[in-house]
Amino acid sequence: MKINHLTAAEENLMKLFWKLESFYLKDIMEQHPEPKPHQNTVSTYLKILVEKGYLATEKEGRIFRYKVLVPMEDYRTFLLKELSANFFDNSGKEIVNSLINENLISQDELKDFGISAQITPVKTKEPKFEYANEVLNPKKDKKKTKDKDKKKKKKKD
Template sequence: MKINHLTAAEENFMKLFWKLNSFYLKDVMEQHPEPKPHQNTVSTYLKILVEKGYLSTVKEGRIFKYSVLVPFEEYKKFLLKELSHHFFNDSGKEILEFLMNEKLISQNDLKGYFDLKIEIKPTKIEEPKFEFADEILSPKKEKKTKVKEKDKDKKKKKKKI
């Protein structure tokens, strides 16, 4: 569905139509805030919005029933994409920076959207073996070990004989 641009006046009428969703001309006249426009003005805007594809009509006797074709959310997406394209080089990052600089959004506002829970599990680290350092730092232990090995070898030889 191709969405067309709206003038400020058309957009104001559409805000009312989005609230009503399905309505008759008399409903618009009743719901429009003061100062109320003339009925012919409202009829003209209804006709324009039907031509632009925002509204559809169904004839019920001598009157028309209007229904919204373009949801408000779709129109917001269209406007944001246009804004992004024309003023921010299609960059969400630039939009976000602008909103932050203008204090229209805060870091606290973003926390709820970007609450990334990164779980870092500790890895098992093998302790390094310092064989040469051990020999240098505790040569006595090695000597005892060597002496014990020699004793075992002697005992084995005696048993064999």
């Protein structure tokens, strides 16, 4: 099964759906925290999530019962693989190093997993934003505006 990306709004709704597993539209409206979205908005997202393959529908009389098809674990694994491929060159070592650098995991927590390697934080060079500095701090423009201000003052006097 191919898993597709979700928007932030779709992800937030899916978190609720994963808790409910099987539900009706009215269940969502009751369970959704304040501020509650309009029922039509939720219906639209349900339709989109069915099209993306995250939910299945089962008609019961005049209403639909929705059922989660993609478990949360599968989606988390998908996101982790995407993150690893796009930002860490598929390197688990770089991911763990980043987690340690950002204080999201400690050396002691690594030992809980049986990892005894000492990982020292890597100091990365800060990127140079020469073009951004030129745009944000233009030296020539300051002189021009000062000259213009002086000319305006002379004209007023």
